[in-house]
Amino acid sequence: MGIKLPEELEIEVYRCFRCGYCRAQCPVFKVKQNESWGARGRMILIKSLIEGNIDATSAVVDRLYCCSLCKACETSCPALVRTSDVYERVRESLVEQKQAPLDKHRSIAEKILAEGNPFGLPRAERLSSYQHKNPSSAEVLYFVGCVPSYRRPSIVRSVEKILAAAGVEYTALGAQELCCGSVLMRTGQTPTVKKLAQQNTKRFKELGVKKIVTVCPGCYLTLKVDYPKFVEDFPFEVVHISDFINQLLQSGKLKLTKQVGLKVTFHDPCHLGRRFNIYEPPRNVLLSIPGLKLVEMPHNRENSQCCGAGGGVRAAFSDVTSKIGVSRMEEAAQTKADLLVTSCPFCCLNLDEAGRQAQLLPVSDLTEIVAEAL
Amino acid sequence: MSESGLNKRLAQIVGAENVSTESVDLLCYSRDASENVGMPDIVVWPNNTSQVSEIMKLANELKITVTPRGAGTCLSGGPIPTKGGILLVMTRMNKILEIDIANLQVLVECGVVWQDLNNALTPYKLFLPPDPASKDACTIGGCMAECSGGVRAVKYGTFRDWALGLQVVLPNGEIIETGAKTRKGVSGYDLTRLFIGSEGTLGVITRARLRIFPLPRCRLVMSAYFDSMESAGKAIFRVMTSDLIPSAAELMDKQTVEAVSKFMNMKFPECIALAIFEFDGSSLGEVKRRIRQARKLCEREKATRVDVSETVEESDRLWRARKSAGPALATLKPSSMHEDATVPTSRIPEMLTRIEQVAQKHNVLIPTFGHVGDGNLHPIILYDERNQDEKKRAKAATADIFRAAIELGGTLSGEHGIGLSKAPFFSMEHSSPETEVMRKIKNAIDPNNILNPGKIWAGA
Ligand SMILES: Cc1cc2nc3c(=O)[nH]c(=O)nc-3n(C[C@H](O)[C@H](O)[C@H](O)COP(=O)(O)OP(=O)(O)OC[C@H]3O[C@@H](n4cnc5c(N)ncnc54)[C@H](O)[C@@H]3O)c2cc1C
Numbered sequence: 001m002g003i004k005l006p007e008e009l010e011i012e013v014y015r016c017f018r019c020g021y022c023r024a025q026c027p028v029f030k031v032k033q034n035e036s037w038g039a040r041g042r043m044i045l046i047k048s049l050i051e052g053n054i055d056a057t058s059a060v061v062d063r064l065y066c067c068s069l070c071k072a073c074e075t076s077c078p079a080l081v082r083t084s085d086v087y088e089r090v091r092e093s094l095v096e097q098k099q100a101p102l103d104k105h106r107s108i109a110e111k112i113l114a115e116g117n118p119f120g121l122p123r124a125e126r127l128s129s130y131q132h133k134n135p136s137s138a139e140v141l142y143f144v145g146c147v148p149s150y151r152r153p154s155i156v157r158s159v160e161k162i163l164a165a166a167g168v169e170y171t172a173l174g175a176q177e178l179c180c181g182s183v184l185m186r187t188g189q190t191p192t193v194k195k196l197a198q199q200n201t202k203r204f205k206e207l208g209v210k211k212i213v214t215v216c217p218g219c220y221l222t223l224k225v226d227y228p229k230f231v232e233d234f235p236f237e238v239v240h241i242s243d244f245i246n247q248l249l250q251s252g253k254l255k256l257t258k259q260v261g262l263k264v265t266f267h268d269p270c271h272l273g274r275r276f277n278i279y280e281p282p283r284n285v286l287l288s289i290p291g292l293k294l295v296e297m298p299h300n301r302e303n304s305q306c307c308g309a310g311g312g313v314r315a316a317f318s319d320v321t322s323k324i325g326v327s328r329m330e331e332a333a334q335t336k337a338d339l340l341v342t343s344c345p346f347c348c349l350n351l352d353e354a355g356r357q358a359q360l361l362p363v364s365d366l367t368e369i370v371a372e373a374l
Numbered sequence: 375m376s377e378s379g380l381n382k383r384l385a386q387i388v389g390a391e392n393v394s395t396e397s398v399d400l401l402c403y404s405r406d407a408s409e410n411v412g413m414p415d416i417v418v419w420p421n422n423t424s425q426v427s428e429i430m431k432l433a434n435e436l437k438i439t440v441t442p443r444g445a446g447t448c449l450s451g452g453p454i455p456t457k458g459g460i461l462l463v464m465t466r467m468n469k470i471l472e473i474d475i476a477n478l479q480v481l482v483e484c485g486v487v488w489q490d491l492n493n494a495l496t497p498y499k500l501f502l503p504p505d506p507a508s509k510d511a512c513t514i515g516g517c518m519a520e521c522s523g524g525v526r527a528v529k530y531g532t533f534r535d536w537a538l539g540l541q542v543v544l545p546n547g548e549i550i551e552t553g554a555k556t557r558k559g560v561s562g563y564d565l566t567r568l569f570i571g572s573e574g575t576l577g578v579i580t581r582a583r584l585r586i587f588p589l590p591r592c593r594l595v596m597s598a599y600f601d602s603m604e605s606a607g608k609a610i611f612r613v614m615t616s617d618l619i620p621s622a623a624e625l626m627d628k629q630t631v632e633a634v635s636k637f638m639n640m641k642f643p644e645c646i647a648l649a650i651f652e653f654d655g656s657s658l659g660e661v662k663r664r665i666r667q668a669r670k671l672c673e674r675e676k677a678t679r680v681d682v683s684e685t686v687e688e689s690d691r692l693w694r695a696r697k698s699a700g701p702a703l704a705t706l707k708p709s710s711m712h713e714d715a716t717v718p719t720s721r722i723p724e725m726l727t728r729i730e731q732v733a734q735k736h737n738v739l740i741p742t743f744g745h746v747g748d749g750n751l752h753p754i755i756l757y758d759e760r761n762q763d764e765k766k767r768a769k770a771a772t773a774d775i776f777r778a779a780i781e782l783g784g785t786l787s788g789e790h791g792i793g794l795s796k797a798p799f800f801s802m803e804h805s806s807p808e809t810e811v812m813r814k815i816k817n818a819i820d821p822n823n824i825l826n827p828g829k830i831w832a833g834a
Pocket residue numbers: 018019020406407441442443444445446447448449451452453464484505506507508511512513514515516517518519520521522523524525573574575577578579580700789790826
């Protein structure tokens with residue numbers, strides 16, 4: 001069975017003129033060295049699906065899901081084809097036709113529906129990972145996210161410390177917080193995201209907040225871009241923590257005084273950098289830390305190389321993720337930095353694991369190193 | 375031999391992980407950047423020359439066709455396996471074996487990507503001058519097989535001018551080394567140049583020894599706007615026949631300028647034609663002097679405006695604009711054919727007029743830009759492949775463009791090769807005795823016609 005895309009996205013598929021420029025950028029292609037796992041191959045497969053020349057066999061579905069939606073192909077694409085928009089819509093369409101998602105992704109959706117997080121861990125444990133304050137007057141909501149809550153609690157503690165030091169009055173949803181649904185959005189499971197969007201939005205409204213600060217670029221993207229599509233009224237300003245801290249520093253509300261005598265390199269998360277052009281705020285924050293030296297990797301900013309985890313790839317193709325992660329950490333090691341800093345808990349988790357596996361440098365989230373400098 | 379038997383034999387040679395018969399892989403390897411399609415039966419990724427040799431011996435023994443492929447950026451269907459068989463993907467042979475600074479040369483495996491090689495040369499302030507726009511992706515093997523060029527060909531020539539020697543695996547599996555390490559050499563027939571531009575039909579190129587060159591210390595770009603094609607053509611002629619030696623001389627027509635302006639969100643002055651010149655050299659003063667001279671020549675030919683890029687960033691910006699021409703035009707319609715008909719430089723204005731007439735006759739859009747300095751134009755034929763009538767008109771227009779190029783004393787292809795796309799027109803340019811000489815050469819080297827059959831001349 002073929003697939004049908006909206007005309008504006010179908011045109012994008014036909015606009016791909018198979019120049020192959022994206023070969024040099026696609027992290028999955030670099031690992032697999034096989035056209036069918038790269039951006040151009042995916043576009044060829046999608047066109048064949050549209051024209052009904054092939055079926056969505058499991059081999060095809062694998063190729064279409066083994067893509068981290070990192071947008072590196074888009075930066076190199078001379079025709080500016082919106083590949084990642086096409087991929088997301090294709091996945092959605094495959095799910096509608098019950099030819100996707102992959103088992104691993106389906107099980108994540110089940111866990112989120114059952115416990116509100118992708119790990120299927122008890123809902124109540126989300127609260128235990130931080131103490132949230134709840135002044136009813138707070139205009140700021142700190143959206144904690146699942147990875148910090150369950151996998152990297154030190155990020156939560158760091159954010160709390162930073163917000164307290166800057167005297168920011170904020171609130172949080174505690175055990176009521178639900179997964180934002182980013183991983184489901186990226187894997188085509190839109191109807192479930194819609195439900196999560198409605199429930200989370202209802203709670204944001206009950207608290208009467210105006211601004212939502214997220215630490216995870218995945219949450220940031222989903223709340224900022226996807227939620228407004230799913231709920232009628234989403235009157236919130238969504239801010240990423242790197243931007244937020246940068247503003248606190250510039251307005252003098254936050255001061256970093258402690259020396260951190262480290263040489264660090266910064267990894268741009270794809271959902272923050274290529275998606276929103278947020279390149280300088282995290283760097284400004286790092287440069288405000290006394291004693292810290294920042295060195296760049298050859299692949300930085302719009303040319304940054306993906307950590308390999310996004311788009312559902314880590315869940316379903318862990319071997320690919322781990323190879324991409326190790327290659328990124330090798331690049332980081334070549335800068336002779338003591339530490340790699342990123343501004344995404346998911347990149348942080350993934351690169352930290354890759355770094356340990358290859359015995360390379362340690363990895364911190366931006367919030368963790370900022371908290372150290374307080 | 376059964377397909378699975380062949381699969382096994384190939385897996386013994388290169389390892390099972392370097393062979394695929396999965397239908398998704400076959401489909402993704404059935405295309406290049408041209409409109410052609412052809413499915414291989416099996417995809418093989420060799421890792422070294424002796425594996426290539428073993429594969430060729432096996433294929434020759436079994437009379438199975440083999441199609442070499444680099445990055446598949448070809449615009450004429452060269453790496454499309456029209457007759458099925460083995461698709462030999464050379465990209466895993468990607469080592470830079472030697473950078474010999476004393477003799478200004480490199481030895482590389484054929485799968486090395488152009489940009490990777492130049493990145494490795496930059497620290498030594500050296501470079502490989504021929505610069506295809508596809509440089510981030512295309513392989514040195516592909517560049518050799520197509521005799522690729524680029525914007526700087528006008529000063530530095532094409533790959534043919536930089537090759538000292540090749541390692542080639544012949545269709546029967548024998549390995550030969552052509553050329554010499556020396557800059558000069560007249561020892562026997564020039565086999566290196568026989569294989570360069572042979573589009574993978576005579577042998578599999580496994581290594582190349584290439585001359586490299588000191589990077590010029592400075593480069594400046596000048597853009598000149600004209601309100602008629604004729605005056606642009608005259609200005610280009612004047613600059614090209616002066617002693618100013620530009621390292622690039624490019625032209626964009628009105629449609630191209632407008633498309634680029636929209637695509638790149640850049641403002642350009644109103645014009646019918648935009649000419650871009652680059653000058654390079656070892657001192658800024660000297661390059662500026664040449665630019666001043668070139669500006670005078672353009673002004674004498676009634677340029678409405680001339681701008682000189684004072685900084686590297688400005689130059690880069692203009693080059694990005696020029697390089698986005700093809701893609702920018704491609705946004706106007708879902709499908710496009712990128713041609714490279716080439717005429718003697720003095721006939722450029724006539725060729726531009728002929729292209730305009732062809733576009734009108736067949737009612738298709740054909741904006742044009744290209745390397746006017748060497749007569750190499752890129753008319754882009756735009757159409758929607760889902761509209762059968764328009765597709766037919768686009769094909770007819772392409773044929774007329776080839777005819778025009780030949781009538782003006784030019785050639786079907788300046789740099790993209792004949793491949794499949796232009797094979798039906800080959801006899802327009804070459805008499806039958808000429809084609810016969812080529813056939814005999816092919817037959818002597820590949821008597822079983824197993825290597826990339828069906829390319830260059832129709833019915834091969
Ligand atoms: C957007 C775009 C811009 C381009 N710009 C230019 C340009 O400015 N100048 C230019 O000259 N070309 C240009 N090209 C065309 C193309 O990029 C070049 O021809 C390039 O050299 C092909 O290299 P490849 O590695 O992709 O080879 P492929 O496309 O894989 O193969 C090309 C041909 O070479 C043969 N071949 C490949 N490797 C070997 C080998 N090791 N041994 C024997 N035969 C082999 C194949 O059989 C085929 O016939 C452009 C293409 C695109 C899509």
